[in-house]
Amino acid sequence: MPSMRELQDLLAALDAEGGLAIGGGDESANLDDLFEDSYFHAILHNNVKQDSFEITCISTPADTTTTPPTAPAATQTFETLTLPQECAWGDDHESLGSQLLVRPGYQSVLSAITSISTTPSTSQTIFMATGASGIGKSSLAYYLVHKLHAAGYDVVISDPMFTNALLDNQYFSCYSPHLEKHAAIHAAISTPPSPSTTSSEKKKKPTWWVCDDGFLPTKGTTCHVIVTGSTSTTAEKDTDTIRKKSKLAQPVQFQIPKWSLDEIKAGLLVSLSSTSKDSPSMTKEQEMVLESLFKKFKGNPKKTFAWVKENWTGGGRDATVIKTNSKSNKPKRS
Structure with a gap:
């Protein structure tokens, strides 16, 4: 068709x-x-x-002196529209x-x-x-x-x-x-x-x-x-x-305001959900990579998602963070 x-x-x-x-x-x-x-x-x-889903925030509070060391990580709820x-x-x-x-x-x-x-x-x-x-x-x-x-x-x-x-x-x-x-x-x-011609119309x-x-x-x-x-x-x-x-x-x-780091994370999880049968999640290592990308691309979601699509393989809990160089086994730089 x-x-x-x-x-x-x-x-x-x-x-x-x-x-x-x-x-x-x-x-x-x-x-x-x-x-x-x-x-x-x-x-x-x-x-x-x-639908809606909840993420654990990557962003840290501006004033960490008032945050107890054992305080639970903050969360944020996002909505999605699914076709x-x-x-x-x-x-x-x-x-x-x-x-x-x-x-x-x-x-x-x-x-x-x-x-x-x-x-x-x-x-x-x-x-x-x-x-x-x-x-x-x-x-x-x-x-x-x-x-x-x-x-x-x-x-x-x-x-x-x-x-x-x-x-x-x-x-x-x-x-x-x-x-x-x-x-x-x-x-x-x-x-x-x-305009209406009568009050009941x-x-x-x-x-x-x-x-x-x-x-x-x-x-x-x-x-x-x-x-x-x-x-x-x-x-x-x-x-x-x-x-x-x-x-x-x-x-x-x-x-239109710039994306926050947590919005970038949420957007990436939504993108991964279309390629994975499992509920997508993100490891600490992946979050660190995402923080670096956020700084590099100044919060631009399109550039960040394009980089991830090129270098981030798989999806869900077993997603590989980035492609690796077979000789040095170190992450590729873009």
Whole structure:
């Protein structure tokens, strides 16, 4: 069976050449059955499982003089969002696997944006999450798509290649440069929510558009927007484009914080859990290696996980910490 990306590439070619509005108009009202291996399918059918796990913290208290020598190690609880086995967060080119680590600040972001968007006097809000490359902006985007849809919002998510939408409990997709050709998606991002005419009439919640990986909202947008693809260096330029070129509201910026050492550990355990049948854990030796990587890569999770993938073999309790040099039997340096 063709992968989701292969099917999207084929449909994108048709869209570019023949003007096909993927999932729109009479061509196709719903692409749900076509992309059963996508995270959109799992979100639409409420097949995202929320779990939690606890780790022993690596970080030590700043003031060790007040900590009794026999005090138990501190622990921290993390949540994960798990898709069915055949699905992955992201696409075939940059898949995060079936599990997504929920960073502690994600819920705060969700609460903040939804509380502002439901204020009666607010017509449109645009938020911009900025941070260093590889800090997890797309992970935040996937989390928000899931949570916003679960809360009853229509949700659209775009990157430079594709736009996918969950509208009225149906899944639609189109080639991002051709949004104007897709009636359902175009209407969702350009039509403000209608106010209730009677007190008993249920008011439709506003649409949220998540713009990820460098994609920015277009002129004529009236829905609420959160941009998750801007780096710290491009934020000013992106803001200028949104305001002057697209004639939209001034974005409210917030910085995605750097990962803590314990978050890196939790993220690594989540990654290992997809390759091990056992419940993943970490030895003291492994924690020491992780501390060194944390300092070397300045807390960048993408670089840390990439190094581990290259040098850390196996998984679970018997995972080999790093590949060794057969001549010296010493750890390789990267």
